[in-house]
Amino acid sequence: MIIGFDARYAEGDLVGVGKYIQSLVTGVAKSGRTCIVFYSREPKVKISGTTAVILNSVNRYHFEQVLLPIALKKYKVDLYHATGNVGVPLFCPVPALLTVHDIIPLEIKDYFSYSPFSFLSKLSYVLRLKASIFKAAKIVTDSNYVKNVLIIKLKVTPEKIQTIYLGSPGTIMPGKLPLNLIGKKYVLNHGGIDIRKNLDRLIEAFALVHKKHGEIKLVITGENKRMREDLEKLIGKLNLGNSVVFTGYLDDATLSAVIKSACLICYPTLSEGFGFPVLEGFGKEIPVISSNISSIPEVVGNAAILVNPERVNDIAGAMEKVLDNSEQAHEMVLKGKAQYNKFSWEKCVNEYLDLYNHI
Template structure:
């Protein structure tokens, strides 16, 4: 038997966002596609009930510790167990470790330092440098992230395997349109068409410019709402104030975290999904929106063109007028909306967690 240890601590988080969802999905897919001679040993810090359904080949070790869990629990336990390899799906390699493969999702703190506290930037810089040096192989979630690691950290490109993310089976056009109406009603979105953003509310997501673009669109006579669905992150307060400063606070809805079960209906009911982020390691919300049939407006930079292909309207995220023009174009052109929906559905089908897991497993087995 070949034993692969996995840091599964991110997969047990109650409210999963980017890296947590990746951890959950890639672990589940690895368990589905690995050959019979492979077994997995998952290390967690509580929350066993939030792991995905797994086969009997997956053993779970719950090693609880309030602080420094990675270095004081995960690392020593895996080192003593002598696996073929330890897989760390989210950034930090333990100080003491067996042969390790680590996934680096992005280096947004380098591109957009003002979105982080000085302490957090230092922490991310130190842990990323350590993980890149300590790991036998690095997984990057996009070609854009691979380029960043090569350009900024001098990583040998031969050490990096690109493993594009997949799409959860939970995302697709709802079969029942009444469900879409019910979810819209629950969030108070039946009055007007709405633009939808899903993700953490933070400066890197470029939401202040989206709000400014909405103000331009409303001033031109359009009748729309903007729904910002996601947890409030650091420096979210200036984003919320911007809507009030422009006099459109009643047209911008901050919903907070939205349960996964509501997302497909919210996406399917949107006039468009808007995601002109300033930097993304991958940008999985773009795929999720496409899979649910929402026309997508996204950014021309970082990994987003790589993910969107020809299935979205790409805009300069620094140009408020370009964002506003894209919104008005989608609003006015039903043929364009239909075309973006069809292209998006086809594009989303190209990204699966099984394909991500297969590339991941090949990298793990090579060590």
């Protein structure tokens, strides 16, 4: 069987969906299937065991609706897997599988507020999502939460959707800790700078905690210049000075070191399709606080403290609870290790392979 994959999310730094594509396709290639991965530009890192095809497109529509159908025929692909929420061609010449990781742009009212063409961006997303759902022979979600949202909000028939949980992040040897974090005690949020990450409320909650724990810092990873500028204004307003540290993008080894050295991970996300950051915390034996909504309860079980992400006092209270109680923190670490081991890439890949064989 020759399987084609949309690998555009794996072109740059591998985060989120990019990590998923790399892990899934690597596993599928090892199973003996022929994997053709389609990029819109030269990737930073190619996926081993696959054939990489660069489709030099003008834009996403040119890639999906013009170049891709031609390439699927040219490379005699038997099945196409659209890996990133959208991307199934309207005139797809082969059966297509669509993975919908989340529908966050429909859940977060101001998701496109940082786009200069916010209305058009949302309209484009909705049209591409609905068209891809309609054309796909089967849909996979990373959690039952997303499956249920598709059924309720977009009226997708339940029989068309299958949940396949992702695997836990692999073990990466920690690199060097950034100099400005050596010897520091800090709370970490490493989900990236994004409107759905709820970083404004996290910073407000941290300001409350900082009154009692003045030695603690808040570390935020990721890049987003416009949002960071707004967050820095909030930090100034709250007189937090250098107590909040923005690291920018971190490579895997450095991020691994930053996670490993944290005293607590606080991830009060407003919407999530799965939740890699909480599992990364579990894997590094760090206590985790996260949200009591979306897919998070499904992924963390009873291994984390869950809070209402819209209540600043609840977030602050949870942080103080962990910082003030080492016994509770230790108990959370033990539960986190057990929860981490429930998610396997081998199982994820095998479930996808079984699905490929039945489409």
